[in-house]
Amino acid sequence: MVDTLEDKKGEDILLLDIKDVASFTDYFVLCNGTSDRMLDALAKSVLEATKKEYKKKSRVEGRSQEGWLVLDYGDVVVHLFSPDQREYYDLEELWSDGKVVLKVQ
Numbered sequence: 001m002v003d004t005l006e007d008k009k010g011e012d013i014l015l016l017d018i019k020d021v022a023s024f025t026d027y028f029v030l031c032n033g034t035s036d037r038m039l040d041a042l043a044k045s046v047l048e049a050t051k052k053e054y055k056k057k058s059r060v061e062g063r064s065q066e067g068w069l070v071l072d073y074g075d076v077v078v079h080l081f082s083p084d085q086r087e088y089y090d091l092e093e094l095w096s097d098g099k100v101v102l103k104v105q
Contacts, residue, residue: 001078004049005031006104010042012086018098028095029078032086039064039080046071046078 005013010031019026033039043060050056050073058078061070067082068089079091 001029001046001050001076002102002104004045005029005042008042008045009038010080011105012083013102013104014092014100015102016092016095016098017101018095020099021095021097025072025077026075027077027101028091028098029076030081030086030091031079032081032083033064034083036064036082039067039069039082042080043069043071 002013002015010033012030012032014028014030016028016030017026018028031042033042043064047058047060050058056073058071058073061072062068067085069080071078071080081089
C-alpha cells in the first residue's frame with residue numbers, strides 16, 4: 001500500500017503500528033493528497049493494487065471533496081487526507097502511543 005501511494009505521488013506517508021493500543025485494527029496508513037482529484041486517484045490505486053495483489057476488498061468511507069477518505073481492510077486502515085483535514089484531525093497525536101514503522105516525506 002505504501003509503495004502504491006508513493007508511486008502515485010502521495011505526500012507525508014506514515015505507517016503506524018497500533019495493534020498494542022487498538023482492538024479494531026493493527027495498522028494505520030496516513031497519506032496526504034494535494035487535491036480532491038489526487039485523493040480519488042490515490043484511493044483508486046490502493047483499491048486496485050490490494051484487490052489484485054492480496055485479493056482483498058475494502059470498505060470506503062468519506063469523500064475526497066470533504067478532504068478525508070478511509071479505506072478499511074480490517075487489519076489495515078488507510079486514511080487519505082487533504083493537508084488541512086490531516087492537521088485538523090491530527091491522528092498522529094491521537095494515536096501517539098502507536099509505533100512509527102515508516103515515514104516518507
